[in-house]
Amino acid sequence: xxxxxxxxxxxxxxxxxxxxxxxxxxxxxxxxxxxxxxxxxxxxxxxxxxxxxxxxxxxxxxxxxxxxxxxxxxxxxxxxxxxxxxxxxx
Numbered sequence: 001x002x003x004x005x006x007x008x009x010x011x012x013x014x015x016x017x018x019x020x021x022x023x024x025x026x027x028x029x030x031x032x033x034x035x036x037x038x039x040x041x042x043x044x045x046x047x048x049x050x051x052x053x054x055x056x057x058x059x060x061x062x063x064x065x066x067x068x069x070x071x072x073x074x075x076x077x078x079x080x081x082x083x084x085x086x087x088x089x090x
Contacts, residue, residue: 006059010047016057020066030070 004019017024031041042048045061 004059004063009058010056011059013055013057016059016062019059020063034069 006019011019013024013027017027022030031044034044035041041055044065045058045063047056047058049056
């Protein structure tokens with residue numbers, strides 16, 4: 001089982017990639033591919049805030065997107081802890 005703990009509602013890209021260990025170049029590639037397929041980064045978990053130039057991400061939504069679109073092993077179990085609430089996905 002893989003455990004992910006999200007203690008904040010939103011993360012900067014660098015912070016997100018510390019929790020979900022994907023190289024920044026791979027994450028940029030995923031975004032580019034998704035946009036070329038007609039998807040929006042908001043579907044990946046990106047949150048836009050007026051007046052904020054940094055990309056902010058909803059960690060659990062990013063993880064959900066990765067599970068649906070990029071994780072190849074269907075037998076993986078993921079434990080998400082978000083604000084002290086646990087959710088197990090398999």
